[in-house]
Amino acid sequence: MAFCIYDIFIGMKITTQWDLSKLGSKIDDPVFIKERKSIERAYKKFEKKWKENTKYLSQPKVLKEALDDWEKLSRTESKEDRYLWLRSCLETQNMDIQAAMTLYQDFGNKMADHVRFFELSLGTISVKNHKKFLNSKELVEYKNYLKGIFDTAQYFLSEKEEKILSMKSSVASGNWVSMLDEFLSGETREVVVKNSKGRYVTQRQNLTEISRNLRMNDVKVLTSSIEAHNDILSTHQRVAEKEINSFLENKKINDELRGFKRPDSSRHIGEGLDTQAVDTLVETVEKNFNVSRDFYKLKTQLLGRKSLSFAERSIQYGDINQKFSYKHCVALVQKSLARISDEFSNLFTSFVENGQIDVHPKKGKTGGAFCLSGYNQEVRLMLNHSDSFRDVATIAHEMGHGIHAMKARTENALNYDHPMCTAEVASTFCEDFVLDELREVLTDDEEVLTLMMIQLEDKVTTIFRQIAGYRFEQELHREFRTKGYLTYKEIGALFNKNMKAYTGSSITFDENSARGWIYWSHFRTPFYVFAYAMALLVAQYARKNFLENPDYLQKINEFYSTGSSSDPAEIFAQLGLDVNSTSSWQEGIDEIKVLLKEAKKLAKKLGKI
Numbered sequence: 001m002a003f004c005i006y007d008i009f010i011g012m013k014i015t016t017q018w019d020l021s022k023l024g025s026k027i028d029d030p031v032f033i034k035e036r037k038s039i040e041r042a043y044k045k046f047e048k049k050w051k052e053n054t055k056y057l058s059q060p061k062v063l064k065e066a067l068d069d070w071e072k073l074s075r076t077e078s079k080e081d082r083y084l085w086l087r088s089c090l091e092t093q094n095m096d097i098q099a100a101m102t103l104y105q106d107f108g109n110k111m112a113d114h115v116r117f118f119e120l121s122l123g124t125i126s127v128k129n130h131k132k133f134l135n136s137k138e139l140v141e142y143k144n145y146l147k148g149i150f151d152t153a154q155y156f157l158s159e160k161e162e163k164i165l166s167m168k169s170s171v172a173s174g175n176w177v178s179m180l181d182e183f184l185s186g187e188t189r190e191v192v193v194k195n196s197k198g199r200y201v202t203q204r205q206n207l208t209e210i211s212r213n214l215r216m217n218d219v220k221v222l223t224s225s226i227e228a229h230n231d232i233l234s235t236h237q238r239v240a241e242k243e244i245n246s247f248l249e250n251k252k253i254n255d256e257l258r259g260f261k262r263p264d265s266s267r268h269i270g271e272g273l274d275t276q277a278v279d280t281l282v283e284t285v286e287k288n289f290n291v292s293r294d295f296y297k298l299k300t301q302l303l304g305r306k307s308l309s310f311a312e313r314s315i316q317y318g319d320i321n322q323k324f325s326y327k328h329c330v331a332l333v334q335k336s337l338a339r340i341s342d343e344f345s346n347l348f349t350s351f352v353e354n355g356q357i358d359v360h361p362k363k364g365k366t367g368g369a370f371c372l373s374g375y376n377q378e379v380r381l382m383l384n385h386s387d388s389f390r391d392v393a394t395i396a397h398e399m400g401h402g403i404h405a406m407k408a409r410t411e412n413a414l415n416y417d418h419p420m421c422t423a424e425v426a427s428t429f430c431e432d433f434v435l436d437e438l439r440e441v442l443t444d445d446e447e448v449l450t451l452m453m454i455q456l457e458d459k460v461t462t463i464f465r466q467i468a469g470y471r472f473e474q475e476l477h478r479e480f481r482t483k484g485y486l487t488y489k490e491i492g493a494l495f496n497k498n499m500k501a502y503t504g505s506s507i508t509f510d511e512n513s514a515r516g517w518i519y520w521s522h523f524r525t526p527f528y529v530f531a532y533a534m535a536l537l538v539a540q541y542a543r544k545n546f547l548e549n550p551d552y553l554q555k556i557n558e559f560y561s562t563g564s565s566s567d568p569a570e571i572f573a574q575l576g577l578d579v580n581s582t583s584s585w586q587e588g589i590d591e592i593k594v595l596l597k598e599a600k601k602l603a604k605k606l607g608k609i
């Protein structure tokens, strides 16, 4: 449906819209009817062959055959599904697409019903057979896939109990979470903003927009946005109290029924990690909280303030006025990826030329940026490019995911996916190289300092803030399990305490900052936050080693070519990093110390501190 805008530039054909013609031409494309029939045949064939034949539960040779069939079935990717999904991102208001997606979802669910038995049956394989299967030579390519199923299966309840838990999950917890979310996102307030001519005007904004204003170093805009922010959160604090208590209670009940020892155990297993590795990471980052405290001290000084309130902590220091057109960004990203390898930059070129990137914001297009991977189908990126320097980093980040998605195709389809803690290594690794390139492009030292402070802030929030959030979650679940109920004031006190730990005395806390947990949505996907910190530290570690030794590229390539055939600890060990060793995490943190030192040096040179 999309036509393309071509541009001749540095020998490249720049395409700025997705080419969906390879997928289909319209919602009811006859090709899709044919495709559905063939998908249905494949699912039914698998069901017929394996539903009644349970020999695969005890014989490695038969299991190999079943898994080969399962892997083949997993390669089935629907063009119709992808076509509808991509169009829905471009046309969020198009109800015909929404309706078609719902119908496709019904079809997808029916297909899943045919084969749901298979993974459930694998989970029933007796513990004494686990070793036999995991050590079997025939099953080596499926080892980690099976290990994942066996590791989680011990926490499964009976099929009937699982069904009850699943049916009750939204009323016990999910509806509470979405209710609060809807209440918050439905709120708007009049706030003062600056229009394109630099004049102050009042505008009605929602919570997301108001939160964005908190980056602005402008007293009028800040004061009005902070007031609106506080007002929205305090309006809903009692509802949030009930919501989070219900959420905590539901988690506690589930954990007790399943036999998880700690509230965070289920997350570790889900990410394929041992608890010890996560504990080592969290402790090491926590021991280095002086780095983030130093950063906030520097920022406060640069802003000419004695202290900043918690709501003011994200004010951006300085400005980068230079515009970064998409063409310019393509050249920058290509050059910086070429510093890693020609293969990386060539992959990027092919994405740009083949219509795999939808670049510009459009009316009705969904916000943000993402990479949609595919084992058999084109990997696609979505951007909302607005010529800002931040857009350069976004392209590199998403392309990092894109390269991961392309190179991991050497895996079989069951090992193609990445857990969050490895996926974000791939993206942030590329992002850092382009930020280095950007620093060289900027000619003004003031702008370089601004960029350094932005880079530091991103790293501080990804590593130190997430770990402080993780500690808050641990304490929250623990306190709830001891006391049985927590008031919003008690939760707020825990929140302030944990946030103060990483920000230090330059940031001040009060009853307003104590409401920060209300809209931090990740706490409703419990203990997820550590994965961001882990991934960025691995990326920092890999970058340092690559810059010191070009031969390390081989390890980088191995990393990008691995999906989930190995667990994260093995994948990181290939890179030379031991997840259970403090010194490995410390090496990543030390890279941030170096950047902080450079920023201080430049600030001194410019007479700023």
Ligand SMILES: [Zn+2]
Pocket: 397, 401, 423, 424, 427
């Ligand atoms: Zn990402």
